Amino acid sequence: MPNARTAADRVPREEVLVRAAWVLTVGPGGEIEDGAVHVRDGRIVEVGGYRELRGRLPGLPVEGDGTGLLIPGLVNTHTHLSEALATGMGSELTLFEWGERIVGPLGSVLTAEDAREGTRLRAVEMLLSGVTTVNDMFVHGNPDDLASVGVVAGLEEASLRGVVSFGAEDAAIPGAPPWADVDRVMAEQDALAQACAAAELVSFRYGIGTLLGQSDALLEAGADVCRDRGWAVHTHLAEVREELVAAAQRWGRRTIPHALALGLFDRPLIAGHGVWVTEADIEILAAHEVAIAHNPVANMILGSGVCPVPRLRSAGISVGIGTDGAASNDGQDMLQAVKAAALLQKVHALDPSVIDAPTVLRMATLDGARALGLDHLVGSLEPGKRADLVLLQDSVCVSVLHDPCGQLVYGASPRAVRSVWVDGRRVVADHACTTVDEAEQIARSRALAARLAQASGLHESGFSRLGST
Ligand SMILES: [Zn+2]
Structure with missing residues (x-):
């Protein structure tokens, strides 16, 4: 078991241009078609059109193939x-x-x-x-x-x-x-x-x-x-x-x-x-x-x-x-x-x-x-805010975007969550969590859940089928 903070420390903050067919800023930028967000040092530096940003930042790595949706976390x-x-x-x-x-x-x-x-x-x-x-x-x-x-x-x-x-x-x-x-x-x-x-x-x-x-x-x-x-x-x-x-x-x-x-x-x-x-x-x-x-x-x-x-x-x-x-x-x-x-x-x-x-x-x-009193830090894609972003693509559920926001609310599922940044760290990459090993965590949690069911009496009272061994 790692000590607190080491897992996050293993994922460095990155400088990246994140691109999607639609950026839903939930801020003054509105909804931007073929948009991008420039992330650096854990912050959002700029939000705008992909081509314009790319023209000025040609050397920057780009995440996202220009399809799907980019939203605030x-x-x-x-x-x-x-x-x-x-x-x-x-x-x-x-x-x-x-x-x-x-x-x-x-x-x-x-x-x-x-x-x-x-x-x-x-x-x-x-x-x-x-x-x-x-x-x-x-x-x-x-x-x-x-x-x-x-x-x-x-x-x-x-x-x-x-x-x-x-x-x-x-x-x-x-x-x-x-x-x-x-x-x-x-x-x-x-x-x-x-x-x-x-x-x-x-x-x-x-x-x-x-x-x-x-x-x-x-x-x-x-x-x-x-x-x-x-x-x-x-x-x-x-x-x-x-x-x-x-x-x-x-x-x-x-x-x-x-x-x-x-x-x-x-x-x-x-x-x-x-x-x-x-x-x-x-x-x-x-x-x-x-x-x-x-x-x-x-x-x-x-x-x-x-x-x-x-x-x-x-x-x-x-x-x-x-x-x-x-x-x-x-x-x-x-x-x-x-x-x-x-x-x-x-x-x-x-x-x-x-x-x-x-x-x-x-x-x-x-x-x-x-x-939560945190709107000065997060909640929208605006320059100066912390870089908490979610990129949704690679899935049928965000492939047809007649109405990008409507598709997000009514049609999106976790299947489409390709990348997530918290404070500029990519904590989900290629649809997998980078900070916690999902399979390992599931295995460890099963044993703990069984212990809880047994120790709490929830197995005995019939609410849980775990904890019999
Ligand atoms: Zn509650």
Whole structure:
């Protein structure tokens, strides 16, 4: 197992001209036919027509044969790498049932090694579906291990840009004794913040698994520490109706007004879902720096509901797209989430014009970056931004481009992801991940998944067929 950062260091930043039939900049450059992007020292130097750039830079290596699409790296605004090794269980359960029967037992045995290895595994899947930035919330309840810290090493080794949080829940099961006290949770938040500060591509957010999953003491301590330390927040809000009922019983109000009263909206905050929001909730979100991560595939699998994306956007709220965790998706294919984001709105409104492809691509890139406070660095192909790019070609699914953006949103699949750069490093080349050996990682992860199934009791309870040997 290599030390953190060595894998990324083995892939040097390159100077290259990347060429495609269409460059979708999601920035002031618009859509450029036969376009190219000049990458140097980890940054985008220029974006423009291929012939003009090539004429001025004749000696530069060129990647791309002039077909297909070049887009900004996709921003996966919400996932749980704690579920990296737990796909395909309990797909017929509601969120609350699934949390209690799958995520709880799994989280009680997760270690930092599981976190690191699972992150490396899902980083491959994300990179191969065009993701260059991921916003993770690692949820666990293992008192013996600062498990979330392992995510940082995994992301650095894969050279995937990330924002990492520890989704602490000390009161996840009502009536059960908490697995940790406030000090224990804060010690892990600190350790994770320090690991992120030492990393090149990873930054930190304070995680609150869910408001209902935390004791009042931890919620209050969290609001205080975020104010004192200037930390931004990652949580879930208004995901399912049961959440609102339980919040009303516990606090006499919905989760969004309760988060406001706690002071959680005093800092930038991104929340997964925002499905069950009222007009009063929307007013609160819009008046603060609160962004929503929309997770259409997970919302459909769990039967949670439909996020009112057009309404949130019209209120000026930043809405990004996320896969959600690998256990409620059941994968990390961002291109699938992008397509589902469009389809779900159309079928819900019974109106195919309710959202268009450029809007969905923008949500998956620039708006997602803005939702994470990273739009000055990534999210569009503009000179000066970090070189996070995805080249799609060599596949039938991007071969006929009557409408390049529409083809990307409705027709592209990971099969077409030929090259990916993160911070100017080519982390996918010729359709293969260069930072993590995919076959080796799959083999190693199988054994870890079997151990987790056994140790968590998920094999015994019938949810997993792994772990019998
Ligand atoms: Zn989530």
